[in-house]
Amino acid sequence: MNRLFTILALLLFSFSTAQNIAVLKYNGGGDWYSNPTSLPNLAKFCNTEIETAINEKIATVEVGSIDLFEYPFVHMTGHGNVVFNTNEALNLRNYLNAGGFLHIDDNYGMLPYVTKALKDVYPNQELLELPPNHPIFTSAFNFSKGLPKIHEHDGKRPQAFGLYHKGRLVVLLTVESDLGDGWEDSEVHNDPEDVRLKALQMGANIIKYVFFN
Numbered sequence: 073m074n075r076l077f078t079i080l081a082l083l084l085f086s087f088s089t090a091q092n093i094a095v096l097k098y099n100g101g102g103d104w105y106s107n108p109t110s111l112p113n114l115a116k117f118c119n120t121e122i123e124t125a126i127n128e129k130i131a132t133v134e135v136g137s138i139d140l141f142e143y144p145f146v147h148m149t150g151h152g153n154v155v156f157n158t159n160e161a162l163n164l165r166n167y168l169n170a171g172g173f174l175h176i177d178d179n180y181g182m183l184p185y186v187t188k189a190l191k192d193v194y195p196n197q198e199l200l201e202l203p204p205n206h207p208i209f210t211s212a213f214n215f216s217k218g219l220p221k222i223h224e225h226d227g228k229r230p231q232a233f234g235l236y237h238k239g240r241l242v243v244l245l246t247v248e249s250d251l252g253d254g255w256e257d258s259e260v261h262n263d264p265e266d267v268r269l270k271a272l273q274m275g276a277n278i279i280k281y282v283f284f285n
Contacts (some may be wrong), residue, residue, distance in 0.1 A: 075107050090251040091124055091283060094131040094134045094140075096174070098190075099168040100155030104148065105181050110255035111147055114275045117255075122276050124283065137190070140167045140204065145282045149252050151181040168193070168232040168235075168242040173282045178247040180225050185224070190235065190243065199233040199245060208232075211280040213273035220270045223250040225249040251275055 097112060098103050107132060115126040133139050136159050140146065157162065168174060176186055189197065202208065203219035219230040230249035234241045253261050254271020263271075 080215070083169065087097065089197050091125060092143050092275050093145045093147065093184045094133040094143040096146045097132050097134045097162075098134075098148065098150075098154055098156065098189075099129065100153035100185065102150035102152035102154050103179075103183060103184065104150050105147050107252040109257045109260065110149075112251040113257065114255045114272060114279070117272045118276050118279045122280055125281060128281070133158075136163050138163075140164070141170065144172060145279065147252075148174060148176045149179045149182070151179050152185065154182065154185040156189045156192045158192075160191075164248075165193045169237050172242070174243045174276055175187075175250045176243065176245045177250065179222075179250060179252060183247055186245070190245075193243075194235055197235050199235060202232040202234050202241075202244075204231075208241070208277055208281045208285070209274075211277045211285070212244070213277055215270075215274060215277065219246055220265060220274055221249060222254040222271045223261075225250065237245075241281075249274075 078197050085092045092113065093111060095104065111130040112128055117128065118124040118126055119128070125264045131143065133143060135156055140163060169252070178186070202218070204216060207214040209218055219232045225248050228248045231247050233245040235243035251271050251274055254263055255275055258268060
């Protein structure tokens, strides 16, 4: 059954050519539903500024669902606990290995939990920090120093970490930046326009890297 499920899932992903993106719903008690306006705003920005054709109606997809393969890009955020059971970890690994991409944006407090959960997906891999010259930082807009700082959190420097499959970046984990807060409607966090623009531009870099790399 698992082999048949995997084959069907890979076929579904292969034939999905639409620029659809989704929020990843996970278990464990973490607030996966944080920042409800962030992805719609990012989609609108990308469609205007880098000429994508992303569906601005953002879907929600569960980690263990075959529907995951309909979305070349999925976004994950929250503040708390994250748990992937065995079937969810396998489904997510199959999705990523088949060409999918997961962006995890730590909304503050998520890091230790999601790091542990990712070990169930790729048990033999360690998260590696992306250098400032990684192409994801210049795919559409130039961030030559790497990930921009949007919110202070603990006042530490922003960092981007990755997991790879056959040399391809499949998981991007952004911490001490909080891009998703910067993508939200301006009145939610009252960020200065230049800060919000940096967040949206870095988001556009991620989207362009995923869809056109």
